[in-house]
Amino acid sequence: MTAATDISPREGEVLDLVGAHLSNAEIAARLYISVRTVESHVSSLLRKLDVPDRRALAQRAATPVSDGPSRPAPVLPSLLTSFIGRATEQSELTELLKAYREVTAVGPGGVGKTRLALAVAAEATSEFSDGVWFVDLVPVTDPDMIATAVAGTLGLGEQPGRDMTESVIAALADRHALLVLDNCEQAVDGVALFVERLLATCPRVTVLATSRARLMVPFERVYQVPPLSLPTDGESDAVALFLERAAAVGSPLDAPSRDQIVAICERLDGMALAIELAAARYHTLGLDGITAALSHPLRMLTGGFRADERHRSVRAALDWSHALLDPGDRALLRRLAVFVAPFTARAAAEVAGDISAPDEIAEGLARLAEQSLLVVTATPAGTAYRALETIRQYAAEQLAEAGELHDVRSRHVRWCLAQAAELAVVGPDWRAKFDAVADDLRAALAWAAHKQQPERQPQQDQQQRSDAYKLAHNLAELTFTRNLIGESQQRYEQAASLTQDPDLVAEALRQAAAVAGCRMRGDDLYRLHHAAADAARSAGNNPGAARDLATIATTAYRFAGNFVRKLPTEETDALIAEARELAGNDPAALATVAVAEAGQALNAAVTTVEGHPGNTVADTIARAERSVELTHGGGDPLAESAALDVLTGALSWAGDTFAATATTQRRVTLLASAPVTPSATYELVEALAEAAEASLGTGDLAAARRWAGKLADHPLLAEVGHRATSWLLVADAFAGNVDEVLANSVRFLDAWRRAGSPARASLGPAVSAVAMIHGLRGDEDARREWLEALEQLGAPPEHTYGYGAVFDTMLLLHRGEVSAAVERIAPEPEQVWKWVTWIWHHWYVALRAEAAVLAGSPDAREQVAAAKTIVAGNPVAGAMVARAEALLDGDREALLATVDAFDAAGCRYQSARTRSLASD
Known part of the structure; x- marks a missing residue:
């Protein structure tokens, strides 16, 4: 560009x-x-x-940008035509926005609510420091999708652990912004719930809504939008609008024409849309033709909701415009009503059916656009069309009256299924292509999933239900790929409700459970796997039910922090016992049960052992190794990954650091070839984190950075940068990669605060690591900010005796505060085994030995000897102990030799520290 x-x-x-x-x-x-x-x-x-x-x-972004001067404008849609009049309404609505946090501009379709709201919002831009944001809700047919539409406008994604509404609220919590929600009648109940939650938790956000009906919330202030002013003794907004729009399609009108224009505007009751439609016909009909044509429909429209004068005038103009079309264009207009997003001529031809040759569809679209019944927009993919919402709803009524609704809707569903099939192949423009059709996919699904209608034939209902299931399942997969994981879970659950095949129900529910796991919602995972087990049992698939129940137990052990309701041991024991009974002789089910039993044994060992466990987990290791063998033999990489995870935990608890590290890397390699599914993603994200942690524990900083970098770049963690970057920060801090730490710490702290500063203990190592780096740099103001964040995370034993002791000691030794370093790391490793195992053990004993040497402790040599045995094989910790020994022996040559060892290990900080010590 x-x-x-x-x-x-x-x-x-x-x-x-x-x-x-x-x-x-x-x-x-x-x-x-x-x-x-x-x-x-x-x-x-x-x-x-x-x-x-x-x-x-x-x-x-895909087109060249001109070099013209910039001019300030709010973050609002640009109007393609000028805004006429409405000075009084603008003033009144502006004053209401200053006094109330939620104002709803109410009026019938075509009265001009959107244009008035945009004009008021544009004037209010300077009053809101964090911007004015416009959200068009026309494509939204599902009340649960309101937050997704708002998030799209704001550029937000869903944060795992929160639904989309919570993610939007978190982003706007401290913002001073105006949110314009247009066309709320599409899903008024969903809008009301969203706005109520938004305003309750975002005290500086104001909402301006437009709707045909009020939101019916207690804090709402309603403004009734009147029609355009009609001629009295002064000027008329209605006449001014007609003159401006008519001049745009022909020669300016002569002054003698004013009386005829006044009569037309009065006949149309000052309704903006009706006047614009009439003015669009001036070039072909003239004022006499418009006057004559309008007389008939106005007399004919009576009764029902059309008794409202404003509805009559808009419908009159629409009926009149519709009647002037030839039959083919009328059919095309009504069949286009099924599209909720901009569509191409090719899409129109596929959905509209056989009303004309495909190459003639484009000509029909052009004629409809000329009559202001369609809006034309240019896109990188070509010309796109859309109907204003009032016109689209009118066309939808015509479609139903013509008896074509089911056939056209069915073609739209099939078109959507074809689009979904094309999107199954992810390419470079995949996101743009998905976003362009996503609203139509959702709308088609909403219709197809609707309850059966008595006037349709049974085979039609069966086909519709089948299409609905396929579309829901496809949309679940696509939204997961698009990282709309909350919607993905919803669509998988919807797919399960749209089929009567219990096997398909169970599989859809399992996928939904996997997505719930990616969202860190253990309670949903529990519910969905239970439901999947019930469906499997109803299908006579007891082994499948066994796998579901065993998976719940395993997940409860592996991801206990994701559950709001902690599963008591008695419950997980009961799940495993039932799964064992249902498994029978099925190898896959038995393997899954074996993984759960290994997790059960590890949990028992971890919760009962105090101090160094010695061989107390030998049985657990044996159980875990057996579960790995069984799952590997069954050819299920995801089950094998879970088994390897349990084995890693057992090896770590046994103190076998290097074996645990090898197991984590084996797990990542296994998952690298697995298809990208919710279950595989769930496993891979956790495996990458575990591999990074394990590599840190063995001093393999290059591997730690490699795995942590893959984790930081994973799409699932895009919105939770604090989780994504945490282990990369630790690895870079150990290595002394200051620039990298400073860059990624911006993402970490920003994401953590946007997430509401959650007090997750797993974030402590990263925060401590960054605080240490700022200490090494001598930037006490920055260090203080991170220490305050550390206080918010709390002070668990892992901080006191584990990572906190390691990073504090590194900084104290750097500053030459040796006595304080000795005190900070005084406990014997055996005393704090539970808190230094896994990652911190080698670092702890190496730093403790160095501190003892520098302090001249009488037992320094014994500490160095013991440390050499413990850290053998760890290139960084081993070089640290060798350096301590060289200092103890006064061997300058041996001391400088550690520089090469640190450089080879990619640990620039310790290399520089060695040179500093050598120069003292």
Whole structure:
């Protein structure tokens, strides 16, 4: 792309990544900047390029940017035509926004609610320091998808552990922003729930909604949008609108025409959409033709909801415009009503059916656009069309009245299934392609999943239900790939509800459970695997039920922190016993039960052993090794991964650091060839973290950085940078890679705060590591910020005796505070075994030996000798102990030899420290 002169290089980078459909968090991770900085750049780009929203910005990223001067504009859709009048309404609505946090502009379709809201929002931009954001809810047919639509506008993704609403609320918690929610009548109940939660927890957010019906929430302030003003003694907004729109399609009207225009506007009750439709016909019909044509439908429209004058005038204009179309164009318009997102001529031809030749569809679309019944937009993929929502709803009524609803909807579903099939192959433009059709996929599913209708034939219902199941399952897979994991779980559960085949039900529920695991929602995983077990039993598949029940128990041991309700030991024991009974002689089921039993044994060993366990877990290791053999023989890499995880825990608890590390790497290798599914993703993310931890424990910093880097780049963790970067920060801190630590710490701290600063003990090592780096740099202000974060995480024994002792001691020794270092790391390793095993043991004993030597402790030689035995095979800790021994012996040559050892291990800090010690 060619950057405009006023777009900075950093903004150009952000624009390119927006064009790749990355979220703000993903962009922040790529550029090592905070999410708030990304938001600032996006807002600036929207203003400078004068585009309406994030979707348009993504399209603009694929086209050259002109070098013209920038001009300030709010983050709102650009109006294709001028805004006429409404001075009084603008003033009134503006004042309401200043006084109330939620205002709903209410009125019938076509009265001009959206344009008025946009005008008011544009004027209010300077009042909201964190921006004005416009969310078009037209494509949203599911009340549960409101937060997803808002997140798309804001550039947010879902954070594992939170649903999309919680993720949006977390992002806006401290923001001073105006959120414009347009066309809320599409899913008014969902909007009401979302807005209530949003305003209750985001005290500086204001919401301006437009809707045909009020939200019915207690804090709502309703503003009734009136029609455009009609002629009295002064000016008329309605007449001004007609004159402006008519001039756009022909010659300006003469002054003598004013009386006829007034009569037309009065006949249309000042309704903006109706006036625009009438003005669009001026060039072909003239004022006399418009007047004559409008007379008939107005007399005919009576009764029902059409008795409302405003509804009558809009419907009159629509009926009139519709009647002027030839039969083919009328059929095309009504059949296009099934599209909720912009569509191409090719898509229109496939869904509209045999009303004309495919090459003639484009001509019909052009004629509809000429009559203001369709809006035309240019996209990188070609010309796209869409109908304004009022027109689309009118066309949908015509579709039903023509008796074509089921056939056209069915074709739309089949078109969506074909789009989903194409999206199954992930390519470079995959995100953009998915985003372009996602709303139609959801709308088609909403119709196909609707309850059966008595007027349809049984075979039609059966086909519709089958299509609904396929579409739900496809959408579940696609949304998981798009990292919309909350929706993915919902769609898998929906798929399970749309089939009567118990085997398909069980499989869909298992996938939903795996997605719940990726979301760190253990209680959902428990519920879904239980439901899957019930479905499997109803199908006569007892081994399948056994695997589900055993998986619950294993997960409860492996990921206890993901459960709100902690499963008591008695419950997991009962699950394993039932699974064992159901497994029978099925090898796969027996293997899964064996993994659960190994986890059961490890849990018992860990919770009962005090101090160094010695051989107390030998039986657990044997059980875990047996489960690995069984799962490997069954050819299920995911079950084998779970077994290897249990084995890793047993080996670690037994003190066999190197064997545990080898097991973690074996696990990552196993999963590398597994298909990308929710279950495999769930396993891989945890395996990468474990491999990074284990490599740190053995001093293999290159491997630790490799695994931690893969974890940091994993799409599942894009929105939770604190989890993604935690072990990369630790590895770089040990290595002394200061620049890398400083860059990734921005992402960590920003993401952690956006997530509500969760007090997760697993984040402690990273926070301690960054605090140490700032201490080594002598930046006490920065170190203090990270120590405050550490206080928020609490002080578990792992900090007191494990990672906290290691990083504190490294800093104290760096500063020459040897006595304090000796005191900080005073406990014997055997006393604090539970807290230094796995990662910290080698570092602990090496630092303890060095501190003893520098302090001149009488037992220094004994400590060095013991440490040499413990850290044998660890290149970094081994070099640290060798350095301590050289210092003890006064052997300068041996001391300098450790420089090469540290350099070879990629530990630049310890290499530099050795040179410093040698120069003292």
